[in-house]
Amino acid sequence: MSTSISRLRRVFAKNTPIITATPQILTKTQTPKQEEKPTSVKSLVNKLSKQKNLTTLVENFKKCSEIRRFRSRHLVYEKTIGRLALAKQHSLVEQVLEHQKKFDDITKEGFAMRLISLYGKAGMFDHALKLFDELPELKCVRTVKTYNALLNASVASKKFDETEKLFRELSLKLSVEPDFCSYNIVIQAFIEMRKWENALSMLDEMERNGVEPNLITFNTLLNGFYRDGKFEDGERIWARMEESGIVPDIISYNVKLQGLVNVGKISEALELVEQLRNNVEKPNIFTYNVLIKWYGNNGNLDEAKSVYDNMLKSGIVPDWFTFEALIPCVCGKGEFGLALKLCEKSIGSNCHVSAGIVQVVVDGLVKESKVEEAKGLMEIAQSKNCYGSKLKMPQEIE
Template sequence: MSPWQLHGNLRRMFTTSSASASASAIITSFLRDLSNERDLDRLVHSFKQASQSDRFRSKHRIYERTVRRLALAKRFQSIEDILEHQKTFKDISKEGFSARLITLYGKSGMVQNAHKVFDEMPQRNCPRTVLSLNALLASYLHSNVFDMVPTLFNQLPTQLSVEPNLVTYNTVIKAFCEMGSFDSASSMLDDMELKGVKPDVITFNTLLDGLYSNDRFEDGEKIWKRMEDEHVAPDVQSYNAKLVGMCVEKRSGDAVVVVIALHKFL
């Protein structure tokens, strides 16, 4: 290796090391502000400054904590300020980054903003796959706009040429249960079977929670049987749901059996 090559390698090494140290300092400084700063306008300014760093923008947890703090203070304009600012970075052309913004808006109850990010993705040459579809559906779920979840589920997969996956179906089932549309929720299992999507324990627990707690014990038992047929093992939440159903039905004798079954999880 020539002296010039050695010099170039050393310079790149020190430059990379310096950039890494700088990014760490930015993250550490903002985390201190996030915990201690009482002036939320200053916190917003600090966040926007810190987000100039590529490494900072990869910290999902920091984004979640910041948005949650602003949401608790009902500073929704500030949430919009920091999230719209993210559109100035090249990351916005990556689906994962856009999906994160959709999710953050949804968890703040700002579903119109979430849908706007989703609609703008093609303008930024950003692909829309099942990842962003699921983020959009979840944003309506988090915002308690439950009826839009099945509506979008019936429209978007065909429009986008996207195949719904397990997360998609679980979100739609949850929305149906929140609306009290338990028959529609249960029928999604048939749709999943038709599409070759295997339900998991989350799928069944969502249905069991809804049915057992709403005086639909026999329907809950049918779902439990189907869970066994699908070779999906019940967990603590499954047994707790059944226990609630038995209490609603005043089946104290049967409830003892469920309590005994729960001991294996202790």
């Protein structure tokens, strides 16, 4: 263990309007009439975000979308549709998106693509396909962009078996030439279905048709193969990427790192991290989290803490995943004092670890007769809405 820690330390060491109306002459007793200022789009957005009743949210959203500037707020659309989809209110999603077809924006391909994509993210692929078919009637020209948006909607809706079918049939029907984005989406669908040979065949077809694979193409393949434990196949794809003259980025390295860890090649994983320390691409939060997770799962607390300490020294701020991976291991070794500090840090930085983990820390502190510390953690946690009444002091547990 001491050798492993020493090695870890070596690895991480290194714009005026024209007035047309007759001006009003004011007397001493008259006061100018105050014009009512229009409500800003920002304030409308704030009101929508605070609306808890989903039916009222939809009605207000439809009113807001009458304002052109509001319709350009992509993120507001995504968040609203996301809330409705999460609540499985698909009829409300349909109300919002169908309402958008009344605006002239629908004749613009970019706006149409957004609506198709939103249907996809809501898991409503049939509606996305229906809208795609309606675009000519709505005077919107369909190109490879809307074609790709529909392909993407099929993947987002997890209708993976529809993706290749659409890829083949629509390209012929619309006389659209698939681009690199089209191929990448189909490859992603095959990866999700774990149809490895199909994914590689699509890469071959891509090159045969004169469409050059890009970094996203290879990262999609690498992620799939490495993640599924097919390390040697992943290595062959890596070699093919380098032969194509494509330089790997930090995403590439991180999925390879995950692949090494998945098959227990921790020594090679550390060598890869060392290589990154001397590379243009530096380790990021994901890099460190992979190692912390592996060490934590294997009960190697000293190594996990060493990685965590070096991450902090590198100026990288821990995220939710970091604490979720590290705290259970700390508790498992009985270091509840450290677990308390980590919990306080995570909650203080809005990286709210799960209530279950906090409860374990509270229980552990009480067992060590650190009741005041346990109560303090309870107070900090319960001040956050995400915990509510999920936490209890041990004596309250039935």
